[in-house]
Amino acid sequence: MSRTFHAALAAALLALFLAPSLARADEKGGPPKEPETPAPQTDEPVAPADEAAGEEAPKPDRTAEVRALVAELMPEVARLRGLEWKRPVPAFALPREKLSEHMLADLDTEYPADERERDDRVMHRLGLLAPDEKLLDLVLGMMRDMVAGFYDPKEGELYLIEGPVGEGMKPTLVHELTHALDDQHYDLDGMEEKHEDDPDRVFAG
Template identity: 35%
Template sequence: MKLFFYRWLALGLALATGFLGFQTWELRRRVADLRDTVALLEQERRELARQAATPVVEKPEQRAELRQQIEQQTSALRGLPFRGPVTYKMISRSELRDVLIRQVREQYTEEEARAYGRCFEALGVIPPGTDLMALFIRLYDEQVGAFYIPQERALYTFQDMSWSAGMDRMILAHELTHALQDQHYDLTKFPLHVKDNDDLALATSALLEGDATVLMTQFYARSAAEGG
């Protein structure tokens, strides 16, 4: 009886030891993953600090060559060729507001904008009396890096962006993914702005933005691995 008990005890100890060993291995793996993530974030922080301290001035021919490289890398990562040249429109930061106002007015009437505003006020999202469209434009004005407009088949960038800077390259890769989507699937046919089904519009936007965000992450990971 004692022998039977000791055998089960030994088996239990072996299983417990194995489980603890697996847990230890899993913990070490997670720590290693976190260290890699921290290293990538630190590299990004240094890159942003470097860009802020030493803005890069590129000649037009340099910009064109670097942009072509980013197009090729984006196409390879996405697995889709560009079917034609991408139309670029370079604007200043001060010109962005006019473009945003035009886009908002094309998508929403004044009455629709007021209706959305009343809805958000009722939900407590914004204070009463807030001009929702003005708020929307101000937020975009502060945060947007570049953007693609399917109706124009055009990719808007800013004059102060540098295609040799890591963050700007990553942003361009994201927007070039939208250009690829448009060339292959025609984004104007997607229900991005349907007014009677917000869930459909949100799901469609999530699909397209998710695609571009995954590629942007892959682009960043490859650039970091290559030291670029």
């Protein structure tokens, strides 16, 4: 998941550097917005949620839906990439609240403590982070917000963040399946370790 992590780290750094400029632009903005008119109150009783919804519907099996869509897309990805699949790709639906566990699993390898401390010192000295803020917290927050799915080359597994599975998820799955197919042929994890000091080459791989 290091590609996703380093992309989020770069985005977080960019956001920190752009924040002062954006703040100044907001100060020069147009006239203040008119206050919103509050919604009229009503004396009508509101039905309890369980009564309004009736019986709770069974939860859909999101992992089964993800796997069905993966099976549908794998032949097309192989055709577009010009490579054959060597083995199936295990796929899972991952609740968003569990995303942090995956992000932190290899944290000390992908973003060692000494690098985190160094980056925090730099951001604090530049005034881009408050004294009690840490860059890692910003990175993890951005990843939780922006990650829709990811391929884990160490485990050879694909994860889609849990939610409705449909046409809108196809671009994400095609992108991650492309990583999975490349990994089966070119060992993405080994490539990242070999070129860990050359991030541009890793992202281009």
